[in-house]
Amino acid sequence: MRPHAGVLDVLPAAESGPYGYAIDANVTGTVTAANASNPRRDIVYVELVDPAEGTGGTTPGVTPKYLAGTAAATPVAPATPARSMLLAEINVPAAGGGNPTVTWRAPVAVAAGGIVPVRTTAERDAVTYGTADAPVFVSLLGDLYRGVGSSFAPIGTGRTAVAAFTATGIGTGQILNAQVPGFVVPGKQAHAVRVQVTGWLFNGANAGNYTLFLRQNDAVVAETQIPYGNGYGDRRTVAFEFTATVQPGAHKFDVVSASGSASAGYDTAKTCQLTVTDLGPVS
Template identity: 35%
Template sequence: MAHAWPLDSTDGTTPTYTGRALRLAQVSPFLSGATADRPFGARSGVRPGTSPHTVTVSGSTWTVHPCAGVIDPHLSAAAGPYSWAVAEPESGTIPSASQVYTRWDGIWLVLDDPAESEGETAPSARIEYRAGQASATPTMPTAPERSMVLAQVVVPPAGSGEPSAVWTAPQMSAAGAPIRVRSTAEATALLATMGASNESPLWVEHIGETNALSGRLWRHDGTGWQTLAPAVAPVIATFDNGKIATGAVAGTVVIPAVPFPTVNVISVLATGGFDTGARKVQIALSVSAGTLSGRNLFPVSAPAAGWATFAAQQRLVLPANMACTVTLKSASDGPSYHIGSVAVHRTLN
């Protein structure tokens, strides 16, 4: 049976819609998560843009503030996903802390739908708080059935601090859009459940991390992950300081920090020479950060009272979130002139 929504009635009676029919026609088509086994499936999550402070803790009280999203509790292959909303703040009491160990508790959004024969008697969406076991190595308690996690509540031993909330809710994703994940483990789990192929690649975006993955887009075509990142603008500078002594600074260029590792190809094109005598003219590069490789000196013989053109190129690997100053110094055989430019072309490492 096919479903379409919305349709106007022509006889005052039909069409009629069940909850499942509305989910399949109204919710499922616009969300990512379809697979061959579950063509109406979706990724459970909150709406992108939901505040990471949606769950708060004050003293011994936890509160879930208004939020909305989608949950696919996998009731059946044809059940489809449910949209949900917490319209008003909901609160509860955190159980007493252990005297010795830290405890991890959890807060979930739970879906009950008796029409799908899941065992409950009343249809609802509800918030459920579950306390974990205090331990030297605490773990999250078992998730309720038909649920999606909203937050972890960390309860330290009595007298050693106040409980705190850690926002862990996944984010929902529109059909065809990259799915936001917080870790490579989450991306790997998605790959296991959703699969990937050249015709239907899996795209993920890493968010919320403080490491080099943050901000990157990844694509899996069934054979392996490929990483993408925003284009990084080259850095270009010129130098002309007149006649300078050996070891003096001919010029500098600052490479700004970006939130992922980069390979930076530093290219120097310059002209140098002496007032008298035929000697070697050259530039040496040094950097304030990162790893520089390649030949550092590029000597070219300049004719007496003449000029010579020379080029240099080196490779600089920079970690994420690290800026670098490249300094060009004269390594010529005596006071000489250096006029030129330096360009830094940047690619993802």
């Protein structure tokens, strides 16, 4: 065991409070020999002794210890003893199966109200104190979660990008109205992203269908048609929304327009706003 410091809160009496400790030098020991047929999971832990709290012993202190598990086809690590905190598991293969490996299991201590870092969703689900005021960060996924009742929900980044106002005359074929380039989805898992198009159009005496194509990285992911026509000064409000599951990385969102087959075009069209919002990771 290498030098490290930690905090223990392992006594049954709440008023006993936390205990700080430090291992200031390398600690070595012998691992029980491998079983001839089956693998085994052992544990390494630290044990607290405080006679004033009725733990037994004569001298307060924290001692690193090792406990071998039971060999089995599907081995299970032994339970951590009382007044102790698990630090790591040693995965011991059957004899001739290679060298043992170590999996670090110790929890991470943070200041009150701080973000609690965990490595996996299993560790996240074992946390009982992850709230909106003390969110949990899952490093494997790269995302924040908060406690909601007995489960966890992702915390959206709240990032919103808005394209600049664009006025475009529309004819046949696709014409770019507005674009949000380089929209980055952080972390290591997919996020829900909401894309909204709002605006208005104005046309002259023509009639037909005004078509909007919503694209992600140049691929059409949704479209809508707004009919118009036959009255000079005809105006239509555009309101279009789409939610997509988007993988981590940089993405480009844009809205393009084209006239429908009923008309070659009309006088003027305007897309006022393209808004892209990250709603957070998809559980």
